[in-house]
Amino acid sequence: MAIQEQELSGPWQPPVRVIGSRRRRRTVQARLRSGVLEVLVPESMPERERLRWAGIMRARIERQLQRAQPTDNRLEERAQALNRRIFGGRLRWNSVSFAEQGRRWGSCSYTAGVVRISHRAAKLPSWVLDYLLVHELAHLEHADHGPAFWELVMRFPMAERARGYLMAIDHGFGEGEGEEETLRP
Numbered sequence: 001m002a003i004q005e006q007e008l009s010g011p012w013q014p015p016v017r018v019i020g021s022r023r024r025r026r027t028v029q030a031r032l033r034s035g036v037l038e039v040l041v042p043e044s045m046p047e048r049e050r051l052r053w054a055g056i057m058r059a060r061i062e063r064q065l066q067r068a069q070p071t072d073n074r075l076e077e078r079a080q081a082l083n084r085r086i087f088g089g090r091l092r093w094n095s096v097s098f099a100e101q102g103r104r105w106g107s108c109s110y111t112a113g114v115v116r117i118s119h120r121a122a123k124l125p126s127w128v129l130d131y132l133l134v135h136e137l138a139h140l141e142h143a144d145h146g147p148a149f150w151e152l153v154m155r156f157p158m159a160e161r162a163r164g165y166l167m168a169i170d171h172g173f174g175e176g177e178g179e180e181e182t183l184r185p
């Protein structure tokens, strides 16, 4: 086994270890081990190819990590897209971010224009996360849960279904692996 480490360009820059294996013939594999990106390549692979594959695998794993943990930036982007789609682009806010919310899924400070979404919502299917955003964003116009508020929220086509989804989780049902796939429309 030959081991080499090198720097890679890109937004996510883990230490990279390219490992050449004599037993490996054609396939390239990558894994993240204690923060180090290990790229397993055939021993015979030339230096330039190894570098190319290290770059490809870094980008691939970075995408997987981004999907697994939506960041505040992605939340902000989703909120802007929903603002255009559901609210005609008229909403304004100061911040939309993930935060510790206890048992709540989210909250909205009407006066400060601050929308917070629970960290645990990061693992929800994207359409349920979008519902939470629509719900909290609608509170920027209506602080209460009156008819005008619900009329706004129901413009989001999956609103009823997402409410049911969240209620099921709140009651201890529907938790666990696989629910995202079975319930995704």
Ligand SMILES: [Zn+2]
Binding pocket: 135, 139, 145
């Ligand atoms: Zn509410």
